[in-house]
Amino acid sequence: MKYTKEKDRIIIEKCEDFNAEHILECGQVFRYKKVGNKYLVFSTNKCAEVFEENDKIIIKTSDVDYFENYFDLTTDYANIKSEIVKVFKQNYKDKDFKFLLKAIDYGKGIRILKQNFMEAMLSFVISQNNNIKRIQLIVERMCERYGTNMGSYYAFPTLEQLEKITLNEYSEMGLGYRASYMVEVVKMLGSFDYDKFTALNSDEKLKFLLNTKGIGPKVADCIMLFGFYEMKVFPVDTWIVKVFNEYFDNKVSDRKVMRKTLVDIFDIYAGYAQQYLFYYQRLKN
DNA sequence: GCCCAGGGATGCG
DNA sequence: CGCATCCATGGG
Numbered sequence A: 001m002k003y004t005k006e007k008d009r010i011i012i013e014k015c016e017d018f019n020a021e022h023i024l025e026c027g028q029v030f031r032y033k034k035v036g037n038k039y040l041v042f043s044t045n046k047c048a049e050v051f052e053e054n055d056k057i058i059i060k061t062s063d064v065d066y067f068e069n070y071f072d073l074t075t076d077y078a079n080i081k082s083e084i085v086k087v088f089k090q091n092y093k094d095k096d097f098k099f100l101l102k103a104i105d106y107g108k109g110i111r112i113l114k115q116n117f118m119e120a121m122l123s124f125v126i127s128q129n130n131n132i133k134r135i136q137l138i139v140e141r142m143c144e145r146y147g148t149n150m151g152s153y154y155a156f157p158t159l160e161q162l163e164k165i166t167l168n169e170y171s172e173m174g175l176g177y178r179a180s181y182m183v184e185v186v187k188m189l190g191s192f193d194y195d196k197f198t199a200l201n202s203d204e205k206l207k208f209l210l211n212t213k214g215i216g217p218k219v220a221d222c223i224m225l226f227g228f229y230e231m232k233v234f235p236v237d238t239w240i241v242k243v244f245n246e247y248f249d250n251k252v253s254d255r256k257v258m259r260k261t262l263v264d265i266f267d268i269y270a271g272y273a274q275q276y277l278f279y280y281q282r283l284k285n
Numbered sequence B: 001g002c003c004c005a006g007g008g009a010t011g012c013g
Numbered sequence C: 001c002g003c004a005t006c007c008a009t010g011g012g
Helices: A020-024 A064-070 A077-091 A098-106 A117-126 A132-146 A167-172 A176-190 A194-198 A202-210 A217-228 A238-247 A255-283
Strands: A003-005 A009-013 A032-035 A038-043 A046-053 A056-061
Touching: A003 A064, A009 A064, A020 A038, A038 A064, A046 A064, A056 A064, A077 A098, A077 A255, A098 A238, A098 A255, A117 A132, A117 A176, A117 A217, A167 A176, A202 A217, A217 A255, A238 A255
Parallel strands: none
Antiparallel strands: A003 A009, A009 A056, A032 A038, A038 A046, A046 A056
């Protein structure tokens, strides 16, 4: 993908592999707003505007390097998309793969964002047994009430700010029974060693996360994928269950078995494949 | 009133 | 172990 950086913007040559709607509305991130034909994106205490101008895609921001990394601009997604199909054919022989081509085409502009791990972690703790609209609302409330005022928006709360939020205050934000999970996860973050964690292998990371109350198998996979860019995972939620029953083996009902099957098929591209399939399944009708 | 949403903890066998 | 049940909340 061709792009250039200036002081206050990244300019991307129009390209199938970058589509703001696909990237932001595929369920990987919750802090964005569509305003007219622009998307506003928020990450930690930073902000960017994404829009088209003179047949080019513009990412306007005061921190160009941060959003170059955030949007994963140096990764070749055309290659990833073809590899997904290739490994499917190799590892799931004689199966119809038309659905996979359709899904990849439907969300062809998706990219996996390099989110802040704390933000991803807490967002996906909120996400359990919840819907995307309400997750967005709750995350926004958290930022407005406890994050730093940045002028035209609020930052995601820092660890210090999070540690002051009480169980009751989480409940007041509409978290329901997840309120106590948030307290537990923030407590864990208080002694979290980032370097030690990222040095672990995939299974060890999973085991560590599952040790925290409020983080189960699906949320742990989301945290590894969206917070730590660990691609050999496959978060299985209600939508992926539908995908599995429709296009894979409809005799399986155990989510753990589905996860293993899908990781075995898509291997190091599993995390990417999951996003195309999730987006397609949720919005195709 | 019922079902569903990017599920997880708990208890019971 | 596997499993059923309960857990807040809001929209359709």
